Amino acid sequence: MSGIILPGADGALFQRDRDWHPAADTPGYKSTTFRAPRHSLLALGPTKSETSGPTFGHEKLGELDNDLIRNYSQDGTEAIGQRMIVYGQVLDENARPVPGTLVEYWQANAGGRYRHKKEGYLAALDPNFGGFGRSITDENGFYHFRTVKPGAYPWPNRGNDWRPAHIHFSIFGHAFAQRLITQMYFEGDPMIWQCPIVATINDKAAIDQLTAKLDRHNTTPMDALAYRFDIVLRGRRSTMFENKLEGN
Amino acid sequence: MSLHPTPVLKESPSQTAGPYVHIGMTPNFCGITGVIDADLGLTMLTPDTVGERIVISGRVIDGSGAPVSDAVLELWQADAEGSFSAPMGPNSNSAPAFSGWGRQPTQPDGSFTFETIKPGRVDGPDGKPMAPHVSLWIVARGINIGLQTRLYFSDEAEANAGDFVLNKIMDPRRRETLIARKEEGAVPRYVLDIHLQGDKETVFFDI
Numbered sequence: 001m002s003g004i005i006l007p008g009a010d011g012a013l014f015q016r017d018r019d020w021h022p023a024a025d026t027p028g029y030k031s032t033t034f035r036a037p038r039h040s041l042l043a044l045g046p047t048k049s050e051t052s053g054p055t056f057g058h059e060k061l062g063e064l065d066n067d068l069i070r071n072y073s074q075d076g077t078e079a080i081g082q083r084m085i086v087y088g089q090v091l092d093e094n095a096r097p098v099p100g101t102l103v104e105y106w107q108a109n110a111g112g113r114y115r116h117k118k119e120g121y122l123a124a125l126d127p128n129f130g131g132f133g134r135s136i137t138d139e140n141g142f143y144h145f146r147t148v149k150p151g152a153y154p155w156p157n158r159g160n161d162w163r164p165a166h167i168h169f170s171i172f173g174h175a176f177a178q179r180l181i182t183q184m185y186f187e188g189d190p191m192i193w194q195c196p197i198v199a200t201i202n203d204k205a206a207i208d209q210l211t212a213k214l215d216r217h218n219t220t221p222m223d224a225l226a227y228r229f230d231i232v233l234r235g236r237r238s239t240m241f242e243n244k245l246e247g248n
Numbered sequence: 249m250s251l252h253p254t255p256v257l258k259e260s261p262s263q264t265a266g267p268y269v270h271i272g273m274t275p276n277f278c279g280i281t282g283v284i285d286a287d288l289g290l291t292m293l294t295p296d297t298v299g300e301r302i303v304i305s306g307r308v309i310d311g312s313g314a315p316v317s318d319a320v321l322e323l324w325q326a327d328a329e330g331s332f333s334a335p336m337g338p339n340s341n342s343a344p345a346f347s348g349w350g351r352q353p354t355q356p357d358g359s360f361t362f363e364t365i366k367p368g369r370v371d372g373p374d375g376k377p378m379a380p381h382v383s384l385w386i387v388a389r390g391i392n393i394g395l396q397t398r399l400y401f402s403d404e405a406e407a408n409a410g411d412f413v414l415n416k417i418m419d420p421r422r423r424e425t426l427i428a429r430k431e432e433g434a435v436p437r438y439v440l441d442i443h444l445q446g447d448k449e450t451v452f453f454d455i
Contacts, residue, residue, distance in 0.1 A: 014255055016454065021262045022392035029264070031390030034311035035444045041454035042416060048370050049383050050396075050455050052332040054324060054349035062284065071283050093255035102288075106272030115280055116268045118318075130283050132275045168265065168272055176324045177455045179394060181387055183263040197264060200392050206261040232257045 011237035013046050013177055014093055022200035029196045030157055050177035051236075056102040056136060065134050068107075068147035072115075072130030079129035081110025081148025083224040086184070086212065090141045090171060093235030097141025103231075104134045104170040105145065112151030112165075121153050146224065152191050164191030164198065173233040184229045185211045262393035265320065269387060273320045274353045289322065289351030292364045296345035299328030299365030303437040304399065304428065307358040308386065311445030315358025319388035323350040323362050330368030330377070354388075363435075366401070372412040379407035379414065386442060396453045399440050400427045417451055425450045 024036035044050075064071040069079045086105075090098040108114045108131065111123030115131050135143040150165045167184045185192050185207075192198050192211065201207050209232070218226035270278040274287040293301070304323070308316040325348055326332050333348040352360045369377035379400055386395045400408050408414055408427065417423040425448060428438035442450050 013455075016259065018393075018454070020258055024392055026392060029390070029392075031264075032392060033390075034314070035316070035388065035390035036392075037395065037449055037452050038311075038445055039422075039449055039451070041452050044413060044416065044453040044455050045373060046455050047373055047378065047413070048332065049324065049326070049378075049381070049398075052324075054333070054347065056288075065284065072280065091257060093257050093259060095256050104272050106268065106275075114268045114271060116271055116278060118267065130271075130275070130280045132271055132280055132283055134284070168263075168269070170265075170272060176383055176385070177396070179322070179385055180260060180262060181265045181269075181394060182260050183266075197266075200263070201261050206258070209258065209260055210263070232260045234259050235255050235257075 013051060013175060014235045014237070016234065020203060020206050022202075026196075026200040029200050032200075046175070046177050051175045053172060053174055053176040053178065055100065055174075056172070061134065061136060066143075066145035068129065068131065068133045068145065071133060073128045075128070077128045079109070079148050080126050081129075083146070084149050085144060085146055085218060085220065085224050085226040086167065086229055087142065087144035087218065087226065088212075088229040088231060090137050090143065090173075090231045090233065092173070092178075092233050096235075097137075097139075098173055098233055099137055099139045099141050101137050101141075101174065102134060102172045103137060103143045104132075105167050106132045107147065107150040107167040108153055110148045110151055112153030120156075123151065123153065149186070149225075157196055161196055162191060162194070164189045164195050169229075169231065171231055171233060175234070175236075178233045180231075180233060182210060182231070184227075186227065187211050187213050264389060264392050265387040265394075267318055267389040269318065269320050269389075270353050273351060277353045287351070289347075289349055292323075292347050292350040292362065294345050297365060298345070301363070301435050302366050303361060303363055303435055304382065304440070305359065305361040305437060306428070306440040306442060308354050308360065308388075308442045309358060309444065309446075313446070315354070315356070316388055316444065317354055317356045317358055319354040319358075319360075319386055319391075321352050321354065321360050322385045323352075323364070323382050324348060324385075325364065325367040325382035326370050328365055328368050330370045332370075369407065374412050376410070376412065377407075379404050379411035381411075381413075384442070391444075395444070396455050397442070397450055398426055398453070399438070401438055402427050402430045422449075422451050
C-alpha cells in the first residue's frame with residue numbers, strides 16, 4: 001500500500017524550486033530594485049500554520065462573478081472586445097486536481113486600459129468593463145470564465161516598454177504556503193518575448209507554462225474563442241501510513 | 249514504490265501581482281463596485297468569535313524608505329484555542345465563527361490594519377507549542393513572488409524565547425523584526441512595520 005496518495009493527504013509540501021520562479025531582484029524590471037529583500041530567505045519547513053489554509057466554500061459566489069463580459073455592465077451593454085472563454089484545471093505537482101479552491105483574476109480591457117485611478121494609458125475606458133472576476137474550482141479542479149481579450153499596453157519601465165496581453169491570477173490551494181499569484185499570456189503573442197516582467201523568469205519552459213493555448217474544440221461558434229490555462233500549485237508528500245515500513 | 253513520489257509537474261512560476269492588484273483582490277476598495285458585495289477577508293470576526301479582540305497594524309516600507317501604497321496583505325492564524333478553522337464544504341453556506349484569514353490593502357501611507365483575536369499556541373514540528381503568531385503574505389508591484397513572514401507578540405516574551413521558528417534566526421536584532429510592539433488601549437493594538445529592504449529588513453521565509 002505504500003506509494004498510494006490519498007486525496008486530501010496532508011503531508012509536507014514539496015520544496016519550492018526558486019530557480020523556476022523569478023528571483024526577487026530582477027533589474028530589467030525596475031520596480032524590484034527597492035522591493036526585493038537583500039537577505040537570504042530563512043529556510044522554514046512548513047508547520048501547521050503553513051500546511052493549513054483558508055477555504056471559501058461558504059462564500060456564495062454571484063451568478064456573474066465569472067462573466068467579465070457582463071458583471072460590470074452599467075446598462076445591460078456587454079463589454080467591448082474579442083470575446084473569450086478562459087478555462088483550465090488547477091492541479092498540484094503530483095497532477096492531482098485541486099477542487100473547491102478560489103481562483104481570482106483581473107485584467108485590462110480590450111484597449112489595454114485598467115479601471116484604476118492611477119492608470120495612465122490613453123486608451124479608452126470601457127464603461128461596461130470592470131476587469132475583475134472569480135471562480136471556485138469544481139470537483140475535478142476546473143474553473144472557467146468569460147471575458148474579452150485584454151489589449152497590450154505601454155508602461156514606463158524603461159521609457160518604451162509594453163506588456164503583452166495578459167490576465168492576472170490569484171490561487172489559494174489548500175495550504176497557505178501554496179498561495180500563488182501569476183499571469184497568463186497568450187499562445188503566439190510576439191510581445192511575450194520583449195517583456196521585462198516575463199523575462200524575470202529564466203527558463204523558456206517555465207514561460208511556456210504561463211502561456212494559454214488556443215482551444216478550437218471549446219470555442220463557442222459565432223461567439224467566443226477558448227483558451228486553456230492549467231495552473232500547478234505546490235504538491236505534498238503522501239501521508240505516512242502506520243504500516244509504512246512494510247514493503248519498503 | 250516510494251512514499252515520497254517525485255513531483256511530475258512543475259509549480260506554475262510566480263509573476264508580480266502588478267500595480268493594480270487591488271482590482272483583483274480588493275475591487276470595492278479601488279472603486280470597482282457592484283461585482284461583489286464586499287471585498288473578501290475585510291472582516292475576520294463574528295459576534296460568536298471566541299477570544300481576545302486585538303488590532304494588528306503597521307506599515308509596509310520599501311528600501312528607499314517610501315511607503316508601499318499598492319500592496320495587499322493576507323493574514324492566516326489559529327483561533328484562540330490554537331486550532332485552524334475547519335474546512336467548509338463547497339456546498340456549505342454557514343460561515344465559521346472565526347475565519348482565521350484576513351486580507352487588507354495598504355493605504356496611501358503604506359499602512360494596514362487587521363481586527364482579529366489573539367491566536368492560541370500551535371504545535372511546532374518539534375512537538376512543542378510554538379509561540380502565538382500569525383502568518384503574513386505580502387504581494388505588490390515589484391515583488392516577483394509573494395513574501396512570507398510571521399508576526400509575533402511582544403507580550404509573549406517567554407513563549408517567544410522558546411519558539412522553534414524565532415530560534416532559527418541567529419541574529420537577535422533580526423528576530424526583533426518579527427515581534428509586534430503592544431500598545432495598550434480599549435482594544436490592545438500590536439504594531440509591526442514590514443521593511444522590504446534596508447537596515448530593518450524583515451525576516452522573510454522560504455517555506
